[in-house]
Ligand SMILES: Nc1ncnc2c1ncn2[C@@H]1O[C@H](COP(=O)(O)OP(=O)(O)OP(=O)(O)O)[C@@H](O)[C@H]1O
């Protein structure tokens with residue numbers, strides 16, 4: 058483990074002592090009981106996972122714990138080190154060492170890593186920020202955490218602008234930030250949902266290192282393999298109810314799922330046979346350039362997508378998957394060239410609007426930034442891409458809007474108090490479902506889904522996969538970009554593997570395996 | 586314990602929601618006392634509503650600009666420019682009334698289009714762009730009227746700023762409005778039932794209807810005691826109604842809110858962001874032009890001073906009316922309330938013979954306070 062040298066607490070840790078207890082927590086929002094009499098008990102120096110379906114109340118529970126929902130806005134008690142605590146703000150919770158990394162990242166994208174890390178408590182000299190020290194301390198901290206290796210060139214520079222970093226790196230900065238405060242209980246709400254597997258591994262290593270130092274963690278994730286890998290205990294909540302807490306050694310993944318959804322879930326992926334048909338969507342010699350240069354971000358990519366198949370797109374972070382498809386759909390402003398055909402017809406797409414008019418819909422991987430208008434209602438978001446469909450001569454038809462949004466809320470099980478509440482009040486996974494509903498309502502001919510099940514629970518994933526198969530059987534071309542190997546293998550009929558801006562390879566599902574895909578993604582073999 | 590603090594939060598939320606109403610009530614009481622009740626007399630109220638019309642039309646146009654996440658600092662001097670242009674046209678160049686009106690509005694639309702080109706397509710910051718055009722229009726006004734007061738204007742033109750509706754017409758409007766309101770409330774209930782949505786309790790709707798009737802009939806009654814409903818007030822109400830419809834019932838309006846809420850998401854969703862913003866500026870330009878025409882008609886002249894600093898009134902009215910500077914939220918008709926408050930300040934202070942410099946100070950402070958309040962209520966969420 059890389060961070061053993063960072064260990065500075067030598068006394069033994071009593072992992073059976075209780076550091077934190079939450080008792081009978083009940084929290085209601087208008088129209089929703091988010092938590093009802095939930096109990097939670099964290100042992101010192103352990104990793105405690107919380108599992109539950111989308112909207113079960115996981116994030117709400119840790120918001121109660123971290124002071125986002127202050128004392129008085131809920132019922133119940135929080136006891137830290139046998140002392141009842143009152144948290145009126147996030148600061149109060151941080152004072153007793155409870156630091157939370159929220160599901161929806163809150164770094165300031167325009168500032169540097171160092172500035173974000175020390176936001177509000179920068180090292181200063183009579184109010185003038187000491188920049189040299191700011192950057193030095195940041196650099197040290199990144200090394201101490203094992204994010205940067207001492208002897209290798211650093212992965213993340215203190216001077217990097219946050220907005221330029223990948224989501225995975227941003228996540229690591231969040232953690233470093235949390236640890237720059239005096240942290241004894243670290244809370245991570247779906248920290249790996251936007252990470253690649255190797256990035257997730259780095260993160261899990263860091264959490265293990267913290268555990269060694271006696272820091273306790275609360276870990277929320279829909280990736281149950283990770284949970285099984287890292288957790289000491291698992292607490293399950295369902296529909297705001299406390300279901301139970303089990304030591305990891307006593308349970309299997311399937312037990313967690315059963316407790317989460319209240320029934321057995323036999324398959325993770327629906328078994329469907331597709332009938333492969335004619336080519337509908339084709340990309341020829343597509344290039345995308347870096348802004349202001351002649352260097353290529355995407356280098357001469359061509360591929361075809363057929364009717365009746367799910368085309369999976371795999372590749373490492375930064376391999377250009379998102380860039381290619383967002384460029385094709387007129388979103389990426391970079392200079393590009395190449396041909397896009399739909400049903401044999403050459404298209405000229407200059408904006409997302411053109412793409413959608415032509416029946417090509419790209420669903421972004423970053424729902425909060427690009428996918429949703431958070432202060433608009435569920436209904437307004439679902440119909441946002443289909444305003445023509447729900448209006449007549451430019452005048453909205455409320456009946457249609459209600460009918461369509463109800464249809465999708467039912468179909469993909471969006472958990473919301475009503476259609477008219479703001480999307481910002483929905484849980485992370487349910488927000489994602491709203492974004493998916495929006496894309497489906499456009500009746501696309503080509504649907505490009507970028508990380509569609511990010512932050513979605515196992516049961517709901519199955520439902521979304523089912524919908525994808527239905528669309529395919531109706532003749533829609535569905536392209537799924539995913540960093541989850543399991544998802545790629547379980548869902549696709551054919552897989553494109555991107556490698557550093559090129560097509561590293563293409564493989565039929567019958568020949569595909571994780572090893573094979575990784576080879577193509579890292580560029581062994583396929584260089585010839 | 587928790588229920589108690591929840592109650593506290595409830596009161597706080599209530600005060601927050603109605604703070605501007607309370608401020609307004611305080612202002613009215615203050616002016617009423619200071620003017621020995623003259624402030625509330627029908628004659629003055631009629632005057633107040635006419636004053637409000639110009640600010641209100643301007644603020645209504647501004648409202649969607651702010652909702653879209655932009656700003657327009659040029660509306661005041663542009664209003665002045667149009668009033669000068671129309672006056673000069675009628676006095677010096679023999680424009681008839683309809684020509685003056687149509688040309689004025691056309692200039693507004695064209696100017697809005699240019700603003701849209703600069704701000705939406707060329708990506709210039711709205712703040713700086715309209716700060717610049719503010720000066721352009723100021724210069725334009727002085728140029729077109731050669732720095733003089735241009736008067737008098739056609740009688741038919743003056744009617745849109747100074748005219749009154751016959752009393753009987755006022756009553757007819759009140760009755761028609763009431764009937765339409767009742768029909769729409771019951772239609773909504775019927776629709777909800779069909780769609781399976783919970784309607785308001787019937788009692789609440791009836792209270793709403795009664796409140797509507799009281800407000801409308803008291804308003805018409807008071808106006809009729811004096812000379813009748815002022816024409817500019819009617820224009821304001823009509824435009825506000827139309828704008829509310831555009832904002833809430835059309836795909837265009839929905840797009841404006843989406844852009845203000847998250848312009849990237851709106852673009853990804855397939856909304857033509859640049860075009861929508863351009864149209865917003867064109868509409869706002871048209872409304873500023875209408876305000877300018879009313880201004881000229883009310884003064885029966887084109888004056889070098891007209892419209893000066895009125896962007897302050899417009900922005901303050903919109904923000905006081907609940908339209909957040911952050912973009913994406915607020916009701917267009919809220920600007921009416923804001924305009925009423927700003928017009929009351931103008932009217933009350935001049936009746937009290939407050940010196941001009943104090944009037945500027947007070948209005949500037951009100952703008953800053955309104956924005957402060959807007960930001961506060963955002964961050965406390
Ligand atoms: N600010 C809020 N206002 C109203 N309702 C809310 C608010 N925050 C959360 N809720 C509701 O509380 C419930 C629990 O939400 P929470 O975010 O805790 O779910 P979650 O378990 O974290 O789900 P996910 O896995 O999707 O992140 C949901 O029904 C959600 O809509």
Ligand SMILES: [Mg+2]
Nearest residue numbers: 116160484485
């Ligand atoms: Mg959550």
